[in-house]
Amino acid sequence: MTIESILGAIVIGAVIGVIGCLLLPGRQAIGLILTIVVGIVAALIGTAIAQVLGVATTDGIDWIELVMQVALAVVGVGLVAGLKRSRV
Incomplete structure (x- = not known):
């Protein structure tokens, strides 16, 4: 992996996290950084699943x-928001 591909994955993951947060109805009690982390993880897992399925x-x-x-x-955003809400 090159630096460009890692930075690209971070940027795409951040955008995907924000889109996921916007598509989820209601207000989520998680911060922007946690939303971006969830988006990055979702992007990586989604890519892996797509490769396994032969997309x-x-x-x-x-x-x-x-x-x-x-x-x-x-x-992911729904799960993290739910877990954070249940702790409070």
């Missing part, structure tokens, strides 16, 4: 992979 890599945007990543981000 073809294209030159442009891989829409199926992107949908998987955003769906995982929504679930």
Whole structure:
């Protein structure tokens, strides 16, 4: 992995985390940094799942992979917000 690919994964993960937070109804009691971390993890897991399922890599945007990543981000943000809410 190069520095550019790592930075790209962080930026894409951050965007996916924010999108996941916006798609989840209601207000989430988690901060921006935690949302970005959830997005990065969701992006990595979504990419791994897409590769296992044999989703073809294209030159442009891989829409199926992107949908998987955003769906995982929504679930992740919901879980983290629920866990944080139950602790308080």
